[in-house]
Amino acid sequence: MSDDYRKIQGRIFDIQKYSIHDGPGIRTIVFLKGCPLRCKWCCNPESQTRDIQIMVQNGKEKTVGRDVTVEEVMEEVMKDAAYYRRSGGGLTLSGGECLLQPDFAGALLRCAKESGIHTAIESTGFAKFETIQEKILPWLDLYLMDIKHMDSKKHKMFTSQPNERILENARKITDAGQNLIVRVPVIPTFNDTPEEIYAIARFARYLKGVKEMNLLPYHRLGQDKYEGIGREYTLAHLVPPSNEHMEMLKEVAESAGIHVKIGG
Amino acid sequence: MGNYYDRDVEKRPRIQKLIDDLYDHMPEIEADRAVILTESYQETEEEPIVLRRAKAFQAICEKLPITIRPGELIVGSNSKVARGCQVFPEYSFSWVEDEFDTFSTRSADPFHISEEAKQQLHEAYKYWKGKTTSDLATSFMTEETLLAMKHNIFTPGNYFYNGIGHFTVKYWEVLELGYEGIMRKAEEELAAHTAGEADYAERSAFLKAVIICCKAAIHYAGRYAVLAREEAAACQDPVRKQELLAIAANCERVPAKPAESFYEACQSFWFVQMLLQTESSGHSISPGRFDQYMYPYFKKDLDAGKITHEDAQELLDCIWVKLNDLNKVRDAASAEGFAGYSLFQNLIVGGQNEEGEDMTNDLSFMCIEASMHVHLPAPSLSIRVWNETPDELMIKAAKLTRTGIGLPAYYNDEVIIPAIMNRGVFLRDARVYNIIGCVEPQVPGKTDGWHDAAFFNMLRPLELVFTSGEDFGEQVGPRTMPVEEMTSFDQFYDAYQTQMNYFIRLMVNADNSIDLAHAKRCPLPYQSSMIDDCISRGKSLQEGGAVYNFTGPQGFGIANATDALYAIKELVFEQKKVSMEEYKRALADNFGRGFSKERITFLTKEVAEQLGAAGKQVTPEIAAAVASGFRDLKLPEETVKRYDELLKMIDELPKYGNDIREIDEFAREVAYTYTKPLEQYKNPRGGRFQAGLYPVSANVPLGAQTGATPDGRLANTPIADGVGPVAGRDVHGPTATANSVARLDHFIASNGTLFNQKFHPSALSGMEGLQKFVALIRSFFDQKGMHMQFNVVSRETLLDAQAHPENYKNLVVRVAGYSALFTTLSRSLQDDIINRTTQGF
DSSP: OTTGGGGOEEEEEEEEEEEOSSSSSSEEEEEEOOOSOOOTTOSOGGGSSSSOEEEEETTEEEEEOEEEEHHHHHHHHGGGHHHHHHHTOEEEEESSOGGGSHHHHHHHHHHHHHTTOEEEEEEOOOSOHHHIIIIIGGGOSEEEEEOOOSOHHHHHHHHSSOSHHHHHHHHHHHHTTOOEEEEEEEOTTTTOSHHHHHHHHHHHHTSTTOOEEEEEEOOOTTHHHHHHTTOOOTTTTOOOOOHHHHHHHHHHHHTTSOEEEEOO | OOSOOOOOOOOOHHHHHHHHHHTSSOOEEOOHHHHHHHHHHHHOTTSOHHHHHHHHHHHHHHHSOOOOOTTOSSOOOSSSSTTOBOOOTTTOOHHHHHTTTTTTTOSSSOOEEOHHHHHHHHHHHHHHTTTSHHHHHHHHSOHHHHHHHHTTSEEOHHHHHSOOOOBOOOHHHHHHHHHHHHHHHHHHHHHTSOTTSTTHHHHHHHHHHHHHHHHHHHHHHHHHHHHHHHHHHHOOOHHHHHHHHHHHHHHHHTTTSOOOSHHHHHHHHHHHHHHHHHHOOOOOBOOBSHHHHSHHHHHHHHHTTSOOHHHHHHHHHHHHHHHHHOOOOOOHHHHHHTTTTOOOOEEEEOOBOTTSOBOOOHHHHHHHHHHHHHOSSOSEEEEEEOTTSOHHHHHHHHHHHHTTSOOOEEEEHHHHHHHHHTTTOOHHHHTTOEEETTTEEEOTTTEEOOEEEEEEETHHHHHHHHTTTEETTEEOSOOOOOGGGOOSHHHHHHHHHHHHHHHHHHHHHHHHHHHHHHHHHOOOHHHHTTSTTHHHHTSOGGGTOSSEEEEEEEEEOHHHHHHHHHHIIIIIIISOOSOHHHHHHHHHTGGGTOOOHHHHHHHHHHHHHHHHHTTOOOOHHHHHHHHHHHHTOOOOHHHHHHHHHHHHHHHHSOOTTSOOHHHHHHHHHHHHHHHHHHTTOBOTTSOEEOOEEOOTTTHHHHHTTSOOOTTSOOTTOOOOOTTSOOTTTOOSHHHHHHHHHHTSOTTTOTTOBOOEEEEOGGGGOHHHHHHHHHHHHHHHHHTTOOEEEEEEOOHHHHHHHHHOGGGOTTOEEEETTEEEEGGGSOHHHHHHHHHHHTTOO
């Protein structure tokens, strides 16, 4: 009975080793499949649906998505144990939205903690708070929380979902004493004005215990993948923000009284 | 924080000026040494060889033109023109004459040579016919050995045509005692023996030779003192005048006497380093633990207020430039194997003392700083890493790595110390090891390591399994079971081991023949005066005078051999998808991918030779017909299709370098087919053979001589580099690759292993990037990897990666807020990153 959580199955689409920008130290990111949001800029469009898909990449067909047990994932993750030990790194769950598979995600984090490595999730917090509190937080060292916009209408327009639940969860999660970093993807035409970034920074500033905010400049990494799964990339016209613009936004955000880093 | 002087020191204008002067012309071959040496040899025909060598060295010290280059603070050059080189006809000369007209136009390491020098060398060479070490070595080798060499199974080219090099002398003893002190040791030793002793003749000749060499070195420095005073007298610039007078004062004292200041120690060190490279043409003469033996002189001056860190840095920088002034000409083929005018003067910082305490000091940091200042290939800077290595030193080293210079190389004390102890080195000696040349560990001042003794291509014996030992119509290897008759993988593996064992034995024969030839014809009394226990044993290094004697030939091709053997095991014997006949044909047909121009030329030549041997006359028309036959060789369409299928099947198999235990353990076994048989052999100096696993840059030229292999590698293409995976077959990032490499047994490859990784500088950006990079190295070392070095790629490399993504599948770059594998990115994003590269840090 006690080892049951190791047998839980979940659906992932990638495991990436030597990740050095998503949490402390050298990390392995496990990407879980399925997401309640549909962000127009999403760089992993193949992560969005829960279904297993075929994606064409460099002329080759590739199956995206596979069902694995917690045990199987952990075997892969712990191959880099030596690196986590030296660098204070560990496991990061990303997606998709890992909260869509709370039992699986929670069990992965639990196993990681039991193996003595650092745990983090990259998540937008779009789930019932009770689920997060019960399944995730007990095993979590660091919550990398996406907050994309303070205006719910605009949020819905670009991500398909309103932001009330996200903002409320951010408050509840931090009130529960969870270590959290706010991450903002900076997307031209969506949230790249000083006013919009300042609004997020001010919100973050008043979350309990939150000291850091990351600004992640928009990039076009995912563009080819849209084609690969037969979808249109609607942001093809966007130009990534310049370094100067990012620096300016950083200053603006810092004026709200929070430490800001460009990049993860 | 420790109390180290870990600061960025400004590079003085003098240094850049010295560097610019060094590179404003093509290097040149000079004839002076060969002429002086030949004259001396002609005068000493009747004497013991060791005395002849000493007298020739003396003549060189007395007559070799000397020059002080503008702005130098440390003097002593063995060529008139910067980066010039002398030649060494006592080892071999015919290739020099053969290549007179192509030196300046060849692709690898071109050299200018004047008509006058050609004439002088041509004259001198008349004397050397039949008298070289190369001639004598050839006469010692068995026919089978010569045949195997002709077929490029292994190449001992390095020592066959050149001096041995590959040692570290007791620089510290010259600093401490001066050559007067060393001479006194030899004199006392001579006095302690009497003429009635059995080996007196040999011993006394050697000790007299040592005394002559010490005097010669002192004399050489004296000439510089005179020249410096002359130039000072004529100098109008008062600042330079003072510098020249200081140089003169240094050269009047050292290396004859003990060094009394840091500046004198630097000058004394330099005379030793450069004179060693006039005595023989051996490369990899490695300064070793420079930060250790120089430190007492630095500390004393610093405490006495006689020197600042900045002034000391300038002297170090000057030495670093001088190390790049030394040069060596190799034959065209070897130049490709050791591309980049490299002399592999390895200088290592950090590490332990005899008692096992960490000895990192200010100079350790300043040596790294010097490499940042000069940004040149020499010295081959290395760093010793163990649990007590301060993080500050690692970060400083990582900063140098980040510049893309490929330095330093990182070495793991925790593997190397036990590995060399396993070869009979005492703990206290093992703890003070340094690195020779590329990656070869040894005890400084006590070892004749014969590292780098041959390149052994592990893929050639594999090819010969398919032909039962036949190569281009000749029976080169053992007649193992025809592959068509094999019914199990074990039979195949047995045949491979049989071929390996046979050629390893022949390689040992080649090395030992060359070894003996050097002892008979080129004992080196000058270098022997500075290596234990030559003086007390009364014999030269070449005759077994060193405390520790090894021969370390290096095998390469583990990754290809592993993937190849695994493919055969899986596809032929487990999955039974391909028959052995079919595999054999596919290899002979190069998987239907045609033959390269070089291969056609080669095959045509082979056919012509066979026809000639059969008594048939080969006209140019026949040769052309044969060549076009190879060129237009058309395979039936279904054969080509089947080969494509076969390549796809091979491609889909798991590969070495992806942290897959099953394959990695297979690789470990494959490496043993080279490392283990070698352990049983002994060399003529009373030492043992030990394996290295690295190809320097020979994986490219020697790959060009290797046919298609069962891992899907096409004929004549490069073989995998070092102990790393085949380029492009490791697709799970740097940690997975490192984990695979760490699964090899590095302890048994005590002559060194070499592991390269590629990174984009952005992956090392900021303090956090550096810290994670250091953690990566330490983690690889925790898992008992031996060596690691990094190619932090330039913009040019990224462009090449765009053009040839198959070679760069494991290249990590930093994208926006994260890192990714470069080749998986879209073209436009790749372009973004390439454009960003120029920004630096």
